Amino acid sequence: MVALPLVMVLSYPLNVKMIYFAGCLLVALCGIRRRMGFWGYLFFSMIFSPILGLIVLLVSGKKRSSKKKREKVKPLSVEK
Numbered sequence: 001m002v003a004l005p006l007v008m009v010l011s012y013p014l015n016v017k018m019i020y021f022a023g024c025l026l027v028a029l030c031g032i033r034r035r036m037g038f039w040g041y042l043f044f045s046m047i048f049s050p051i052l053g054l055i056v057l058l059v060s061g062k063k064r065s066s067k068k069k070r071e072k073v074k075p076l077s078v079e080k
Helices: 005-009 014-030 037-047 050-059 066-072
Strands: none
Touching: 005 014, 005 037, 014 037, 014 050, 037 050
């Protein structure tokens, strides 16, 4: 059975844990304006690894802004 990186890292010394979680936090901060958001990238990179989280971050698209969504939906005009 293969252990997840998080399980393996928890058995390492404190400085390795700090580097791992700092990498997770860095990936999450870079993903704030992406589709999964801060918490999605934080949990993803904590469970799998910051390197895999970074790859997913680079591949994923940016969030659509609510302004663009509003522009696509045209309001109905009532003619009298």
